[in-house]
Amino acid sequence: MRLLFINAQSFKTAVELKDIVRNYDIDILCINETFESKQNPLKFENWQIFSSPRPDKSRGGSAICIKPNLEFVAERRQQYEKYDFEMVCLEIKDQQNKKINLWVPYITPENTEHMKKLCLEINTQKLENLVILGDLNAKSFEWNNKTENKHGELLEQCMTKTSLICVNDGQATRRNCDSIIDLALISQNIYNIVEECTTLTHEKVTSDHICIMLDLNMGSKKGNSMTSNKDEENWNIRKCNWEEWKETTEEYFKDMLLKDDDSLEVWYECFESCMTACMEQVIPKYKYHQNRPKVKHPVWWNEDVKLAKKELNKTQRHFKERSIPQNFNKIIDAEKNLEVIKDKAQNEWSTTLCDVIGSGKTPKERWGAFKKLTKKTSDNKVLPFIKYDGNVIFDEKEKSKELEKVFFGGKHLDPRKFDNKFYEETTKEYINITLDSDNQEMDDDKYNQSITMDELEGSIFRLKKETAPGPDGFFPELFINAGKEFLDKLLEIMNRSWEEGILPQNWKMANVKFLKKAHKLSYNNPSAYRPISLTSVVSKLMERIVLYRIEEYVETNNIIDNEQEGFRQYRSTVNALLSLIQSIYGGFNKKMITLALFIDFEKAYDSIWREGLLVKLYQYGIKGKIWKWLGNGTLKHNNNPKILGVTLDQKLTFNTHIDNVLKTAKRSLGIIREIKGIANIPTKRLIEIYQSLVCSTITYASCVWQIGNSTNLHKLDEVQRHGLALCLNMPSTSSLEVLQIIGGVLPLELRREEIAIRELAKITSSFTTVPIKKKARKLENRI
Structure with a gap:
């Protein structure tokens, strides 16, 4: 079931709504400020209208429009509409007898009494399955406003008392403004039926408010207009038998022959073929049907709950076939058993959630753990882009071009911005070092020695499980659980790459994904996203080994400034903060001004001059195999300073x-x-x-x-x-x-x-x- 809300500021002038309703296949249209009157009643095609016009005024008014359908029915509940502000209340039931209570209120910005009355009604009725869509003029940090107001404070208190959840996506709901005042609130008990809630900032309506689309797992499943309809086949890594995987890799890689005459590229292709053959034999696949309706279980749902639910369904069928007291008693027992098992499953899940979140050392790790265990999939579809001239880019290929231009256009790498003499001298030195790289040795040659099995195993040990694979489709778990023969062949390939200073082409490839930056008020421009590169696991393993060698060399030879606190063992960025604050207070005591300069380089990682960096590494004594290998590794693709x-x-x-x-x-x-x-x-x-x-x-x-x-x-x-x-x-x-x-x-x-x-x-x-x-x-x- 798909709902659309808009503060229309006159339904008659919001002519674009018809196209939006049709394009997104909307079932229920909820409207504030309809500007309906007795002389001009609200009409919308052949839809069923439930409205609440503002008494004796041509402005204001709320309405709910129901599309003609065979999937759900709606009944008005006027007993909840007893206050002097506009609100429409319906009870909606679908074919599976799922029920929601839908309220569409409008609260004016200056009237705190109306907000108090709405909160009182919510608290008095204590309805389950409540969905509230409306312009509440309530601001709170909790739903990403930059300021707070009294309406927001009252609503927060009401949400705590009545277990309501705001499901807005954090984007502004008014044009040319950062306010989020058009809200989607739902009862805690139906949180699991929310598919998505999206602010359609790219859809223009003759109103300064923006449409909000709420998709609920009721009625028939809607296709997603922003995804393809193809069925995808994927590896079901969670159902892999790891003992069998280990045995299979031992068998396949024992027979894998690496010929001296073949190139490193051929060696690695052979390795990939063996790997794929092992995966085909051991790991099951599943087909993901994007538009097929599916049952959405809570995240705590496990095999025990599944079996208990099956048993309950079985007893219910038996009672329908033969309605005798014994079968009815079996239903009661099965229901009690299901409740006990559900409570146990939820308790186990919450214990795991606490353990995993508690073990996170940084906010990023804790948030990542939360998303995994709650299956909170960030909606990382790239929304349509609004260009400076007002045109909107919907096509996926065009959006990709815009993102590529912003993040990988290379304008920030323009060599003409360098001092000419410095640029020419550094480039010449880089060429000379490259030509003579085979004859160079470091003062301590241990950094150029062959990679050991201990280094490889240590690098594998630090791999994170349940992370996305690179372009080759190989998961970290495959390396963590592989046999000795597998590791021997992998080490042989790595050492050849090390000796020759060459990386196989697939090590340099990356799947680039664009993720939404947190707490942005709009996602209709490329700068609201950030790219991440999903690289090959083998490439990650090799890079980690090389990194540890460089770190040891740099720390041993005191190359990094002693004031550097970040990214160093036994050091803390808090030390840098304390040091700076103490210097400032020292200045205060002496009645002196402390000047601090903070520089944040835009796209710093991609802005590094690679050749210049390699020359600097050489000057610090990093030479030979380690230098050559790094040279071949193309890296992928205010007054209140913080x-x-x-x-x-x-x-x-x-x-x-x-x-x-x-x-x-x-x-x-x-x-x-x-x-x-x-x-x-x-x-x-x-x-x-x-x-x-x-x-x-x-x-x-x-x-x-x-x-x-x-x-x-x-x-x-x-x-x-x-x-x-x-x-x-x-x-x-x-x-x-x-x-x-x-x-x-x-x-x-x-x-x-x-x-x-x-x-x-x-x-x-x-x-x-x-x-x-x-x-x-x-x-x-x-x-």
Whole structure:
């Protein structure tokens, strides 16, 4: 079932709606500001109309239009429409007897009383399967607004009490504005039937509001207009028998012959053929039918639940065939058994979720773990692009050309921007080094020795499971679980690549995917996406081995500046923050100004001058095989500066930083609402998830900014109060102290002190050469 919402600002003038409804195969059209009156009643083709015009006024009004169909029926529920603002309420049932209560209210921006009445009605009725689509004029950080208002505060409190979830995609719902006020809210218990919610920013309507499309798993399954209709066949890696895989690789690769006369390219083609043959023999395939309706089970659904559900279906069939008391009792027993097994499955799933999220060392790792376990597939379709002249690009090939132009056009690599003399001298030196690369040796030749089995196994050990394969289609799990013969042949191929300084062509290939950048207000231009390259696993293994050798050489010879804290073992970017902050405070004490320059290079990775970098490596002593191999590896395809995740201001009040943290933390509260909608999770587990997702955000690098203004720091206490109330199913107005005691959570002030003490202990135990330790000793001596 597909629903479309729009604040039309006069339905008669919004003539483009007909095309949008037809193009997206909309079943239910929901409208605010219809401008309907008794003299001009709302009409839309032969659709069934349920409307609520604004009394005695030609403006305003809400309506729901139902497409003629055989898949669901709609009945009006006027008992919920008892207030003086426009709202239409329907109960909709489909053929499978699935039911939703659809409300379409309109809340004016200046009228807080109307929002209070709407929240009161939601809280009073406590309807299950509730879907609310409307212009609520409510702003909150939780659904990606840049500011908040009273409407948003009231709605947040109501959502906590009634377990509602906002499913907007984070894009602005008004044109030429960053407001997200047209909202799609759903009950927690039907979160699993939401297929997608998309703001159609590329579709133009004669209104300053933008259409929102909500796709629910009810009625018949809709085809996706942005994907192909082809059925795809894929490897079902999760059903692979790894013992059989190991035995098969032993058998196939034992007989694989690598002839000395053949080129490295032929060797690797032979390796790929053997690999594919093993996969064909061991790994099952499945056919993904993109437009075939399928049952969408919750993420906690497992084999035990499946068997219990089958048993219940079986007893129900027996009762239909023979309606006797014994068969009815069997149904009751089967239902009870299913509920017990479902509770157990949800508890096991929530335990795993907490363990995996808790083990994440960075926000990126925690978010990745959350997406995998909740099967939260980011909708990474590239939306149509709106060009500067107003034209819209819908064609996939044209969109690909635009993305390629922006990210891989190469304009930022223009050699004419270099100093001519420097460019010519460096290029000449690069050519000379290349011609003589076979005769060069490093001072310590261990870095150019053949790759060992220990290095290969160590590199395989660090592979991440359940990640996408490169163009060759080989998954990391295939290497992790392979036999000895497989590893021997792979090592032989790698060492030949190392000796000759050549990479097989397939190692240089990459599947480039474009992902949406988080929290953008529009995804209708290429800059709202970022490219990622999915490379061959073999290439990753080789690169990691070479990287470790370079890192060891660089650290041993003290090539990197001692002030560099990022991407180094036993160092922390928090040290850099503390060092900078201490320098600024030192300036404050001496009544001096501290000048700091922050540079962020656009597309820095692709902007590197490869030849110049290789010359610099040579000058630092990296020569021979390692240099030659790197040369052949073509790499694929404000006043408040932000440094390492902390926003600084001129007087170091950290007010801007705390405001930014507040926004991020509130978005994380929205994630907890989603998790509650996925499964019936015990309170203890929800508290653990809160601490991993939210507490980690509001205490990141707190040892740097905990000296901020106490009034601003108290804003974070409000986040803690809302988060704990959400986890404990208590009113969001509850006392913070009570919530912290019940939840067993440390007050944020004590948590910040604990983090500061740990960081101090870490600095004290670090090497004497680390800059922050030197500063700490100076301060200690002053005291």
